[in-house]
Amino acid sequence: MALRVLNVLCLLLLVLVFAMPFGWMLSTSLKTLPETMIFPPAWIPKQPVWENYAEAWKTGPFLKYFMNSFIVAIGILICQALTIIPAAYAFARYKFAGSNLLFGVVMVTLMIPAQLIFLPVYLELSALKLLNTHLGLILPFASSAFGIFLLRQGFMQVPEELIEAARLDQASEWKIIVRLMVPLVKPVLVTFALFSFIAHWNDYFWPLVMTTNETARTLPLGIAKIREVEGVATWNVLMAGNLILVAPILVAFFFSQRHIIRAFVYSGVK
């Protein structure tokens, strides 16, 4: 009993640690600028200033940023689904000449940091006239070594007999993948999709390097610009912008939460 109480207390503490910055962001986004500076800091603004959001939205072409972010993140997700699933299935289920070597190569790419290859990729995209396009932001992430690895693990846990039964049921390999395998690894897939979405939605470095004008610029770049526009740091507006940035992630998380929890306690297919 005492242990349980202790357990709950520890968890509460953790929640507090993670939730506090978020709460602070929310509270700041509803304050007036002077209010953000007062000491001691107040948690609850006297009068919530919803206009901060409108102001953040107006500092640049936010609708465009938003759409760009959306197109890029979703585009990456679709491309990744199309490449990762067949690749992971092949690595998990087929024995072909050089399969181990190929998988090794895939794994090695996991260890190369983006900062190391952005220059050659930049030159390549520039040569292909893909700078400042959505495609240019999507293509470098059209597949994911981590995703292949994760999904391959999932596919390997599926008992061989299930696939054999499907073959006896005259299912084509594609049918087996789409109708049998993918539903079985859904928790893993959803979790990966969420991580991928968050990573690319929030990505600052890559779009910063690969765009030189507003055509394909994404939301994080837009938010960063809030600081530049005003002379002083308008924390309240900046936080409002940040909340606009994370809102879609919160929505996505809300809908996939169930699967993510399943993926982390994932103990194989019965």
Add this chain to the structure above:
Amino acid sequence: MAKIELINICKKYKDETVIDDLNLTIKDGSFTVLVGPSGCGKSTTLRMIAGLETATGGEIRIGGKRVNDTAPGHRDVAMVFQNYALYPTMTVRGNIEFGLKNRGVAKAEREKLIAEIAEIVGLDQLLDRKPQQLSGGQRQRVALARAMVKKPKVFILDEPLSNLDAKLRNQMRTELIQLHRRLGTTFVYVTHDQVEAMSMGDEIVVMHQGVIQQADTPMKLYHEPANLFTAQFIGTPAMNVLDTRDAAGLSLESESTVAKLGFRPEQAVFDWGGMHEGYRLTGEVMTRESLGAENIYQIKAPGGVFFVKTFLEPLREEQTVRVVVPYEQLYYFGPDGKRLYGVRVQERQLAAAGGV
């Protein structure tokens, strides 16, 4: 409906030969049981018929047609797996329907077939459940329904009852036999349980280390085992086998060397003062087991330990017993384990032996 022929089949995994030159014809409409100890290659043989495993050599024919290069889905074979292999993310209906959809059966037709099958195996109430929500017996039925709905030429079952408890196993056994009668399709059934094999099969194939020991009807297998392996594999308890050198008081006359002597525990009778003619053994009772209608004794004689089984007799309490086996119930085997025929017991010795 189809006959299955396996001609000179070989199967190697890397360098390990699992099956070497196997020849077998499975009769059209038969209930053929492959039986043998674990690892003898039963599943491998079955999987080659289904096309889940390719034969390293030889030819497989189903219904007279060579199918070596035919994909599993196109062999008109349905399989029931040991752990059922139901699709976990699909409902019972989805499981049964999957194969039909892949064959392009129209929706109305599918519904009709599913309703029919569900009725037969008693699943009508459970069609919208997921496999995880079913009991072992119900899963078994779904696996059967999934196989049956395709109306295959051949049914293949790999130890389908081994995950069920004893009572349900008996019940499903009967149901499978009835199902076979009703469908008239060729059934190929794998088990390592000889009792199951004897009670279900009309044709039994005994395998050992990738080699067919004997393929026969249950009665022939029991009464006329072709070799020592079959003799000892079929029957509970197994056939008693003694070394002829240890078999005192028995002189045999034969063209070839007789190495072993065998008799079934249920053929030996307790000697009631020389009323029976036959091979006599004297020994100490080591254990007695009473199963109600039958009693099993383990007896230690100078020539070795053997079992005697009696039916509907009171349990014997004495320590030392005399047992007699009628001569015509003795089986003889050569040094290679092959059954020997035409072995005679020498009459002169007989009289002497009788006096022991």
